[in-house]
Amino acid sequence: MAKIFIYPSNSLILSDLVTRFGHEPLTLMRVIRKKITEVGIDSPPINVTPEDPKKGLKYAAVDVPSGVRGRMALLDPLITEAEAAIIVHDAEYSFGCMGCARTNELVKYIVRRKDIPRLELSYPANDDEARDFVRKIRDFCQSLDHAEEVPA
C-alpha cells in the first residue's frame, strides 16, 4: 500500500477512489484532525505552534505572504510522506484568496519536482470522461502495486 498525495488535498472523489483501489490517500483532513485533537492545542489562531512557521519556511521565504507559509506548514507532512501523487486540474472549488492561489501553485510545483510517480488529469464533465477518469486512477494505483513487487 502506497501513500498517495492527492491534490486538491481535501477532495472527496480522490480520497474515495484511492482508498477503493487499495492505497492510502494523504489528505488535509487528517492533518486538521491531529491539529484539533492534540492536547495543548486550542482553537485557531492559538493552534499555531512554534514548529509550524519553521515548516512553512522550508518552502517559502519570509517575505512571502504568511498565508502561504501557514498553509504549507499543514501540507508539509503530506508532501514529505508522499510516495506517489495524483493532481487534478480545474478544481473550481479551490479558488480563493492570493494565499490559496500561490499555495496551490507552490504545492503542484514541489510535487512535480519530487521524484515520485505522478498522475495529472482534469475533473470529468460527462459520463465518458468520468469513466476515463476512474480508469486512469485505477491503472495508476495498480501500477504502484506492481512497482512495489519489483525487488530493489
Place this chain on the structure above:
Amino acid sequence: MALDEITKMLVLADSSPVLPSELALRAYELSTDAVVKETCFGLIITGPERAVNELIAELRRLDPTGIFVKERGFPPGDSRRCRAVRGGGARPGFHQLEKESQMLPCIAYGLETIEAPSDRKARKKHDKLDVDRFCEIIDDQLKEDING
C-alpha cells in the same frame, strides 16, 4: 474527542437509490461504538477508528458504487464548525462538497462501467414528467375518486 477517534463522511451520489435515512437506520441496526449523524448528503460517523471503518464497510454494501467516503477533521457538532453556534451560513467545506457531489453520479457510472468498452452507450437518464401529462393524471385520479 479522544486521540484514536476519527470522523468520516458518507456522501451519497444523486443517482443512488439509497436515502440518507436508510443509511442511518442501517447504521443504528448495526449498533457499534460509533456515533451517527444523518445529514442531507448522507451520514457523518464518528468514533473509534476500527468501529467507524467496520460500520462503513457494512454500509457500503447497500450501494457499492454510489456511496463515497472521506475523512473529516472536525467531529459533528464541533462549535468551531457548527452553523448553529457560528450564526448560520455555509459551514467551511460546504461549497467543496457541493461541487464534488454534483460529479458523483458520473463517477458512480464510471465505477460501474470501468470494465466496459469505451463505445458503450451513455447511461439512460430519467426524463422529467411533462406538466400537461401530470395535470391529466391528476384529473383522471380526481374523476376516479368522485365516481367512487
